[in-house]
Amino acid sequence: EADIYQTPRYLVIGTGKKITLECSQTMGHDKMYWYQQDPGMELHLIHYSYGVNSTEKGDLSSESTVSRIRTEHFPLTLESARPSHTSQYLCASSELVGEQFFGPGTRLTVL
Amino acid sequence: GDSVTQMEGPVTLSEEAFLTINCTYTATGYPSLFWYVQYPGEGLQLLLKATKADDKGSNKGFEATYRKETTSFHLEKGSVQVSDSAVYFCALTRNQAGTALIFGKGTTLSVSS
Numbered sequence: 001e002a003d004i005y006q007t008p009r010y011l012v013i014g015t016g017k018k019i020t021l022e023c024s025q026t027m028g029h030d031k032m033y034w035y036q037q038d039p040g041m042e043l044h045l046i047h048y049s050y051g052v053n054s055t056e057k058g059d060l061s062s063e064s065t066v067s068r069i070r071t072e073h074f075p076l077t078l079e080s081a082r083p084s085h086t087s088q089y090l091c092a093s094s095e096l097v098g099e100q101f102f103g104p105g106t107r108l109t110v111l
Numbered sequence: 112g113d114s115v116t117q118m119e120g121p122v123t124l125s126e127e128a129f130l131t132i133n134c135t136y137t138a139t140g141y142p143s144l145f146w147y148v149q150y151p152g153e154g155l156q157l158l159l160k161a162t163k164a165d166d167k168g169s170n171k172g173f174e175a176t177y178r179k180e181t182t183s184f185h186l187e188k189g190s191v192q193v194s195d196s197a198v199y200f201c202a203l204t205r206n207q208a209g210t211a212l213i214f215g216k217g218t219t220l221s222v223s224s
Binding site: 006 | 145147149160198203204216
């Protein structure tokens, strides 16, 4: 079944740790996105990719980095987590412009 | 720049009430317009879309009409159910094809029986 997966669903870590949030999709979509969702539910685009070896920064300045070595995989890495990184992170993919498929999200808490 | 403005929530309704969630936009060119829904603990799902002026998108009893003259895309449903309780996001495509959507801030809907 075509789908988009995110792991872990929940993560609690200490300050200074390096973490990677995983995102994989089985739909063969070229375009993928990372959003940060604040407690007020607003979505902020932090990274996107048009295809393999393509990555761009989004609207919200983020200390995270992404890579796109395979079409299906778009991981997000924080080299040194801080409490200000506490948030919900949503991954999405699309083929048609505007029609995005979202993963269930990773809720990150940095202590 | 392009933007989306949604009515602030929360919107609290009784079951079978009529729902309207207002959405207006500012955009250059001719964007496509979308409504997404986020149920508790889940990611967003596409609810409906409209790609040109006067198009009506519909799904699961929800409707929205692309009004270019008023730059609006209001979401409506004639009779809401408890299961409709969720956060609703209005969105439009950016000027550049292939880039991400511009989302409104979301409107929380709570329906009680």
